[in-house]
Amino acid sequence: MRRHGQRHWGGEFKGCGYRMTKPRQAILDVLGETDEHLSAEDIYQAVYKFYPNIGMTTVYRNLELLVDMSLIVRFDFGHGRAKYELTDQYSEKGHHHHLVCKKCNKVIDYSDFMNDEVKFLKSTEKGLSEIYKFRITDHLIQFLGICEECSKK
Amino acid sequence: MRRHGQRHWGGEFKGCGYRMTKPRQAILDVLGETDEHLSAEDIYQAVYKFYPNIGMTTVYRNLELLVDMSLIVRFDFGHGRAKYELTDQYSEKGHHHHLVCKKCNKVIDYSDFMNDEVKFLKSTEKGLSEIYKFRITDHLIQFLGICEECSKK
DNA sequence: ATATCTGCAAAGACTTTGCATGAGA
DNA sequence: TCTCATGCAAAGTCTTTGCAGATAT
Numbered sequence: 001m002r003r004h005g006q007r008h009w010g011g012e013f014k015g016c017g018y019r020m021t022k023p024r025q026a027i028l029d030v031l032g033e034t035d036e037h038l039s040a041e042d043i044y045q046a047v048y049k050f051y052p053n054i055g056m057t058t059v060y061r062n063l064e065l066l067v068d069m070s071l072i073v074r075f076d077f078g079h080g081r082a083k084y085e086l087t088d089q090y091s092e093k094g095h096h097h098h099l100v101c102k103k104c105n106k107v108i109d110y111s112d113f114m115n116d117e118v119k120f121l122k123s124t125e126k127g128l129s130e131i132y133k134f135r136i137t138d139h140l141i142q143f144l145g146i147c148e149e150c151s152k153k
Numbered sequence: 154m155r156r157h158g159q160r161h162w163g164g165e166f167k168g169c170g171y172r173m174t175k176p177r178q179a180i181l182d183v184l185g186e187t188d189e190h191l192s193a194e195d196i197y198q199a200v201y202k203f204y205p206n207i208g209m210t211t212v213y214r215n216l217e218l219l220v221d222m223s224l225i226v227r228f229d230f231g232h233g234r235a236k237y238e239l240t241d242q243y244s245e246k247g248h249h250h251h252l253v254c255k256k257c258n259k260v261i262d263y264s265d266f267m268n269d270e271v272k273f274l275k276s277t278e279k280g281l282s283e284i285y286k287f288r289i290t291d292h293l294i295q296f297l298g299i300c301e302e303c304s305k306k
Numbered sequence: 307a308t309a310t311c312t313g314c315a316a317a318g319a320c321t322t323t324g325c326a327t328g329a330g331a
Numbered sequence: 332t333c334t335c336a337t338g339c340a341a342a343g344t345c346t347t348t349g350c351a352g353a354t355a356t
Contacts, residue, residue: 076229120273148286
């Protein structure tokens, strides 16, 4: 009874002491079938539709686990609730960053100008890791401003 | 009775309908005298020492106001409590970004390699604002990873 | 003088924890 | 079978709101 977009994640859970369960599959399905940035509540609501036994606690606990496993990423856009996305490698969106409107909180994904970004990242990451003895695993790049609609007001 | 590092902010409040008050001066003093990234609670504690009448509510309300006035910036590093800093132009630190340890949550400021960054930002901001009709006012750049101490463990 | 600001108490939003039951490998 | 995972309820943490009294200009 697999629906469109579902995939097997069993392999990711094998060998690390974790089990693939219905709630976990459901959460990953929901994240795999959307282009949005979903909050824990959003995910709960979406999972609830086809798995009404789900509890909010389970959603939170699994989101934390999935972040630790690097299957998903957590973003704090700065207005209360954290948002989640599949990691680049598992997402159809691929590598991208965010453009955040300070007025309406809308978030636009972009994946343009990645060449310029790669150049910048390469030199900066190398330099920073040497100076600060930091093992850099990830980066967060966001542009903030006012979106088209909010500008008109 | 001005202590080291205090400055007058009256001008920033004039003409916009806001008043300079003791709590506001105290909050700005605290932020001006530290190199840390302080949470609302940190700020409350620090202000409390020389202004014990302060209420937590006042701290929160003023932090929000000061962010709106662009005197301070708010960061969500992703573990619960928001942190605040003076805006670049008012801070002795100047323009900088953050290196965040995913294990111990330590935050290191860096201001190295800004030349590479400026090149990247210039081209990317121009491109993005054209494509998405977004008026970009600000950016957030963070490198995440494991700090030297946590690597040793 | 008077609109803004403050502090207290209470409420609110989001997230985590304890514990007995249920389920995957 | 036996450890890991779940769901409920309750608690926790950070932040916001309502309101009467205090304060800056």
